[in-house]
Amino acid sequence: MVYQRIKVESLTPTIGATVFNVDLADLDDETVAEIHHAWMQHLVLFFRDQRLTPAEHLAFGARFGELHTHPAADFAGENPALMAIHTDKDSKRNNGGGWHTDVSADAEPPLGTLVHLHQLPTEGGDTLFANMYAAFETLSPTLQYFLTTLSAEHMLDYNSLYGREGHRENPRAVHPVVRTHPVTGRNALFVNPGFTRRIEGLSPAESDVLLGFLFKHAAQPRFQCRFQWTPDALAMWDDRCTWHMAIWDYFPETRSGLRVTIKGDRPRFDAESFGVRPASS
Numbered sequence: 001m002v003y004q005r006i007k008v009e010s011l012t013p014t015i016g017a018t019v020f021n022v023d024l025a026d027l028d029d030e031t032v033a034e035i036h037h038a039w040m041q042h043l044v045l046f047f048r049d050q051r052l053t054p055a056e057h058l059a060f061g062a063r064f065g066e067l068h069t070h071p072a073a074d075f076a077g078e079n080p081a082l083m084a085i086h087t088d089k090d091s092k093r094n095n096g097g098g099w100h101t102d103v104s105a106d107a108e109p110p111l112g113t114l115v116h117l118h119q120l121p122t123e124g125g126d127t128l129f130a131n132m133y134a135a136f137e138t139l140s141p142t143l144q145y146f147l148t149t150l151s152a153e154h155m156l157d158y159n160s161l162y163g164r165e166g167h168r169e170n171p172r173a174v175h176p177v178v179r180t181h182p183v184t185g186r187n188a189l190f191v192n193p194g195f196t197r198r199i200e201g202l203s204p205a206e207s208d209v210l211l212g213f214l215f216k217h218a219a220q221p222r223f224q225c226r227f228q229w230t231p232d233a234l235a236m237w238d239d240r241c242t243w244h245m246a247i248w249d250y251f252p253e254t255r256s257g258l259r260v261t262i263k264g265d266r267p268r269f270d271a272e273s274f275g276v277r278p279a280s281s
């Protein structure tokens with residue numbers, strides 16, 4: 001696509017791009033269509049110097065679908081779709097600090113996430129992203145085929161993470177191990193260390209070995225990019241085909257902002273999309 005409104009510069013050949021010439025608080029439909037096209041191509045987009053209010057952040061997210069509410073995290077302000085991203089000297093843990101795909105334990109996990117950071121440490125606090133299409137496509141055809149026949153259980157004990165009890169839920173869902181992206185039609189590995197607990201139909205030992213291999217394979221640097229935040233930068237990622245991880249290397253400083261997620265559909269694998277068969281068949 002030749003972009004008329006925006007300028008897009010890849011961060012790596014595999015994942016990530018920075019978008020220029022855009023004010024996210026003031027978008028016409030053509031610009032949103034170009035952003036969506038770039039998003040589907042690069043999986044994670046970065047926008048710098050976006051002085052968005054929380055309402056403008058929510059409105060930008062709503063250009064891509066209905067907004068999602070986190071099943072357990074506190075709301076930031078009044079709107080349940082707005083979640084605080086905050087780590088400081090009193091934090092016991094770093095939100096998002098391990099490879100994961102946002103809320104994949106939901107029956108319909110978010111399709112994408114938009115994080116806008118306002119306050120940053122003097123150094124550090126980067127976020128890593130990994131391409132799960134590439135993770136899947138670089139496996140042998142025989143293993144790819146086997147994975148397309150499997151489902152996995154995703155869950156997380158959110159109550160123990162967020163502390164307070166009451167309105168909180170700990171979602172649990174079973175999803176295909178390989179997911180066909182509803183927009184691009186490409187297949188992505190859809191398991192992650194943060195939420196995926198076991199592969200159905202395998203013994204615990206078999207499941208542990210296979211998930212351990214997949215987590216190690218998918219975490220290779222060749223599938224990744226790394227974003228160094230600046231104040232008022234916004235990152236948007238596609239949760240259907242990526243992992244991410246926020247690095248907590250800035251204690252006792254503060255890193256703070258807001259997150260908006262967009263509702264997704266139930267993950268499915270489309271056999272028609274998959275041309276590869278095992279070597280022996």
Ligand code: SIN
Binds near residue numbers: 085095102126245259
């Ligand atoms: C998240 O996992 O949603 C947070 C990512 C970040 O803080 O960089």
